[in-house]
Amino acid sequence: xxxxxxxxxxxxxxxxxxxxxxxxxTDSAIYNLQWFRQDPGKGLTSLLxxxxxxxxxxxxxxxxxxxxxxxxxxxxxxxxxxxDSATYLCAVSLTGxxxxxxxxxxxxxxxx
Amino acid sequence: xAGITQSPRHKVTETGTPVTLRCHQTENHRxxxxxxxxxxxxxxxxxxxxxxxDTDKGEVSDGYSVSRSKTExxxxxxxxxxSSQTSVYFCAISEVDREAKNIQYFGAGTRLSVL
Numbered sequence: 001x002x003x004x005x006x007x008x009x010x011x012x013x014x015x016x017x018x019x020x021x022x023x024x025x026t027d028s029a030i031y032n033l034q035w036f037r038q039d040p041g042k043g044l045t046s047l048l049x050x051x052x053x054x055x056x057x058x059x060x061x062x063x064x065x066x067x068x069x070x071x072x073x074x075x076x077x078x079x080x081x082x083x084d085s086a087t088y089l090c091a092v093s094l095t096g097x098x099x100x101x102x103x104x105x106x107x108x109x110x111x112x
Numbered sequence: 113x114a115g116i117t118q119s120p121r122h123k124v125t126e127t128g129t130p131v132t133l134r135c136h137q138t139e140n141h142r143x144x145x146x147x148x149x150x151x152x153x154x155x156x157x158x159x160x161x162x163x164x165x166d167t168d169k170g171e172v173s174d175g176y177s178v179s180r181s182k183t184e185x186x187x188x189x190x191x192x193x194x195s196s197q198t199s200v201y202f203c204a205i206s207e208v209d210r211e212a213k214n215i216q217y218f219g220a221g222t223r224l225s226v227l
Contacts, residue, residue: 004154046215089154091216098206
């Protein structure tokens with residue numbers, strides 16, 4: 001069974017700092033890895049998806065990397081803003097399957 | 113939101129009563145999913161559907177059933193609700209984009225409390 005772990009569970013940073021969120025998974029036979037954002041009481045918003053053949057994906061101030069062999073992904077947020085405050089979830093899809101296995105998330109607070 | 117609507121958004125019910133949650137999508141997606149989200153567990157897959165009348169179990173399917181009689185609607189039923197089914201339920205669809213990436217999009221969620 002695929003286990004997905006996100007560390008730390010919570011993180012507070014001052015506005016303007018660059019930060020890294022971590023995700024690890026136990027089964028390296030993944031199809032893709034997806035990072036989501038969840039605001040309190042809301043659904044999930046897809047941020048970035050990395051295919052298993054890719055090493056990284058970028059969108060604006062966000063950069064996600066993937067190292068399948070070590071079972072790790074990172075989400076880098078540059079020049080953090082208070083509007084980035086949310087819970088960030090990573091999820092992996094296994095080869096040949098469509099359902100996602102989720103981590104428990106990192107709750108990010110960016111302090112003005 | 114990829115045209116996903118969940119109803120109701122909030123529901124309080126009593127132990128032993130049946131409950132049906134509805135997920136409606138407007139964009140003709142083939143795959144639909146039901147997840148539950150609980151503190152300390154993240155989101156876990158309950159059931160999913162890969163077409164009309166085609167469904168399969170996920171990781172935490174016990175106590176739940178689903179039906180999909182038409183493409184746009186995916187129903188989740190708790191035949192006899194228990195307090196352990198108090199949770200936030202999310203519906204999702206998956207879509208293959210122009211780069212052949214299979215991306216999942218989520219509804220706003222249904223908060224269910226079983227007393």
